[in-house]
Structure formats: C-alpha cells, structure tokens
Amino acid sequence: MALEEKSNVIAQPADNAKIKKLWTIAGYLFVLTVIEFIFAYVLPRGVLLYTIFVTLTLVKAFYIVGEFMHLKYEVKVLIWSIVIPSIFVVWLVIALIYEGGAIFNVR
Amino acid sequence: MANLASVSAEVPKKYLWSGGVSPLKASYGKLMMWFFLLSDAFTFSGLLITYGLLRFAHPAYEGKAADFVSSHDYWPIPERVFDAVPFLHGVSLPLVFVAAMTFILILSSVTMVLAVEAGERMDRKNVIKWLLWTIVGGSTFLACQAWEWAHFIHGTDQGILLSDGSRFFGANLVINEYGPPLFASLFFFITGFHGFHVLSGVFLLFIAFYQATTGVYERRGHYEMVEKIGLYWHFVDLVWVFVFTFFYLI
Structure with missing residues (x-):
C-alpha cells in the first residue's frame, strides 16, 4: 500500500469496448473447444472428423495469434x-x- | 502511451538512419520475441510431426472406439487412454480432464491480454490484478498436468496382460500399458516440453508481477515487458491448442 501512495502516474480510463471484444474472442475459443469436445463423442473417427478438428484448430490459432498476440494489427x-x-x-x-x-x- | 510504434511515425525522414526508429514499427524486444517464438514453433512442430510420423509407422487400431482394448501391437486411441478425472476413480470420462485444462489455459490467456491492455493505459493496479490471475491460471494448469503425469505413470487398475502371464501397470520409457513404447515416450516428451514452457512462463510472470508491484515499470515509463511476456504466454496457449488436437483428439 505504501508503494501505491507514492505513485503519481495517472491511469487512463479503460476502453470498455476493447475489453468486451477480448472477452468475446475468449468466448469463441471456449465454444470452439466445446464443439471439438462434442464432436469427439458423437462423430465416428475418420477423415471427416480429423478435417473438422484441424480446421477448428486453425481457426482457434488465428484468433490467438491475430487478436491476443496482436499480430493482425x-x-x-x-x-x-x-x-x-x-x-x-x-x-x-x-x-x-x-x-x-x-x-x-x-x- | 510509450508505444514505440507510435513514435516512429513522427520522426522526420532525415533521422531514419541514425537510430531511434524501430524496424517494422515494433520495438527490438518485441521483434526478437516474435522471432524466438517462430523458432520455438518449429521445435514444437518437430515434436508433433514426429508423433504423426511414428503413429503412421505403427499399425492403427481397427474397430469401434468403444470396444478398444490396449495392446502393444497397435497405436492406442487417445480418448480411451486419457479418460480419468481426479476424485472420480474408475469412472471413464474421455477427454473431460484435458478439456478442462484447455479451458484453464485459455482463461489465463485472457487475463494475460487484460494485463497487457491495462499496461498500455499505465494502470498499475489492474496490471497487478490480471498478472496475478494469470499466475493462478498457469499454476493450476501445471498442477493438473502433474496429476495427469502421475496417473499416466502409475496406470489403471487392470493394467495390461504380458505374454509371461504377469500384469504391467502404468508407463515408463521402456514399456507402458497403453500401447507401443513410443506412445509413452512421445507423451512424456511433448507434454513435458510444453509443461516446461508453462513453468518458465509462470516464473516470468512472477518476475513481471513483482516488478509491476514495486513500480519498476512505472519508473521506466512503459509496461512493454508485460507485453513481451504476454506474447510468450499466448504462444504457450497456442501450442497447447495444437497439442490438444493432435495428441488428444486425433
């Protein structure tokens, strides 16, 4: 606490739209993983299932690298x-x- | 704020060759982190592709997943191997625990990006808060992985029947009850190498947490270190997404 009182840097207000967007992307990643999980149960193992898995993984990778790691910008x-x-x-x-x-x- | 990329646009052309301008409009540290991560991605690709090669070089299990019985003669179906959950002994819940681990890591990635966002606004309080949550997430993931390893090494109740009539339980680098020896070796190598990355990440996060708390970054005038560690942390999450698909799902 003592350290915080010494601070004279004023934080800028949070951009709520930006924070909301980050949580939305997290929601996408969550949903995509749930879909993968459900497909692992209901679909028979085969080329179709593997293609779906790889595609969804690449979509997740795009969101992580593009948005979280900011590479898109x-x-x-x-x-x-x-x-x-x-x-x-x-x-x-x-x-x-x-x-x-x-x-x-x-x- | 203190974003080197925004500075470079305002520098007059005659100073372009005398330093002070970052190539690719990213600071030196961030750029080097990106190229380190690219090389690290090659390493992980090497490990995962080795898994693919060795899996294709072994006979596959023919038949329904529900009737799967582990054997040394063919490659196991991962969902039949990783079906244990802590405190639920003997209950078969394929992939439930691994999916939970994936969620934990994704969540810690979100808290990390929120810490970076707070750092851009020089908001020390929130940087500290979100870094702490990220450390909690990373540590939880490591604890889960420790349990996963312990279970894998000690094995199931039934084990596997060997040709001499005895039973073998669990796994080591020479023999395991789930499938060919290489299956266990690859499990240890791939999840172990990733777990070591997570462990290093938690250490780095702790250093960032300590320095943010004591005001090092505030005196420095920017929170770029949090950004760089953030890049590393998201990469670790990214690798886990691939490990989840190629090791556990397929």
Whole structure:
C-alpha cells in the first residue's frame, strides 16, 4: 500500500469496448473447444472428423495469434515474416506423414 | 502511451538512419520475441510431426472406439487412454480432464491480454490484478498436468496382460500399458516440453508481477515487458491448442 501512495502516474480510463471484444474472442475459443469436445463423442473417427478438428484448430490459432498476440494489427512485413516461414512446417507435415506410411509398409 | 510504434511515425525522414526508429514499427524486444517464438514453433512442430510420423509407422487400431482394448501391437486411441478425472476413480470420462485444462489455459490467456491492455493505459493496479490471475491460471494448469503425469505413470487398475502371464501397470520409457513404447515416450516428451514452457512462463510472470508491484515499470515509463511476456504466454496457449488436437483428439 505504501508503494501505491507514492505513485503519481495517472491511469487512463479503460476502453470498455476493447475489453468486451477480448472477452468475446475468449468466448469463441471456449465454444470452439466445446464443439471439438462434442464432436469427439458423437462423430465416428475418420477423415471427416480429423478435417473438422484441424480446421477448428486453425481457426482457434488465428484468433490467438491475430487478436491476443496482436499480430493482425502489426505492419504487413512483420505479419508475413512470421506467417511465410510456417510454410516449412506444412511441407514437413506432408513429407513425414508420407514417410511414416512408407515405414509402415516396409515393416 | 510509450508505444514505440507510435513514435516512429513522427520522426522526420532525415533521422531514419541514425537510430531511434524501430524496424517494422515494433520495438527490438518485441521483434526478437516474435522471432524466438517462430523458432520455438518449429521445435514444437518437430515434436508433433514426429508423433504423426511414428503413429503412421505403427499399425492403427481397427474397430469401434468403444470396444478398444490396449495392446502393444497397435497405436492406442487417445480418448480411451486419457479418460480419468481426479476424485472420480474408475469412472471413464474421455477427454473431460484435458478439456478442462484447455479451458484453464485459455482463461489465463485472457487475463494475460487484460494485463497487457491495462499496461498500455499505465494502470498499475489492474496490471497487478490480471498478472496475478494469470499466475493462478498457469499454476493450476501445471498442477493438473502433474496429476495427469502421475496417473499416466502409475496406470489403471487392470493394467495390461504380458505374454509371461504377469500384469504391467502404468508407463515408463521402456514399456507402458497403453500401447507401443513410443506412445509413452512421445507423451512424456511433448507434454513435458510444453509443461516446461508453462513453468518458465509462470516464473516470468512472477518476475513481471513483482516488478509491476514495486513500480519498476512505472519508473521506466512503459509496461512493454508485460507485453513481451504476454506474447510468450499466448504462444504457450497456442501450442497447447495444437497439442490438444493432435495428441488428444486425433
């Protein structure tokens, strides 16, 4: 308390619209996870279910990186210098899943 | 407030090459955090893709998920492995506990972004409040993961019947009751590496909490450190979203 009294910095008033938006995004993330959870119970395991899972995960990732990490509002060059290298990951996924199938066939 | 990005727009052109202007309109520290996180994303991708490769290299379980019995011959269905919840011994509730952990981490991500928002307004009281909630969320997640590990290592009541007639319970790096040895190894590696990130994050948050409380950031004139730790914390949340999908759901 003693420390707080010494403070002479005046906080600016909170922007309620901005805070409300953050909670709304949290609500989206919550709902998307609930949907994934329900689908895990009701849908049979297969390509369709996996596609839904991956799509919903990418949507969640977009909200976390874009809004929470604020990347959506950075300059274009910064956005691309983060997003473009991720293409390597996509390539690695395809290459190694294929490779995994090949290992299975050899065994 | 003290946002370096807003400063750079007002600097006259002749000063552009003499420092004082941040490239990409983000401060040095934030930029480096972004590139560190990108490299960390590659590391986690490496681990998760290894999981995918090894899963495809093993025989898959054929049949209905409800009839699943664990065996060393095929890769297990994660939802049949992770179906335990604390205090509900013997009740099969697939994925309930992991989903709860996901919610906890998402919530702590929201409190973190609220701390960053308060920092931009130089609102020390709210920065302290939301940082504390984030620490609570992160610590709860770690506690959940400790329970998850303990349960995984000690195993279920039935265990698995070995060829010599004895039963094996739980998991280690050589053998486990859920499936091929690599299944347990990957569980330890992937969730362990992520848990270590959360642990580091909680330490960083605690330092930020301490410095915000003692007024270090106020004297410095900005709360950029909270922003940078926020980036790291959201990244840890992001990784968990992927781990949840690729390790627990699929």
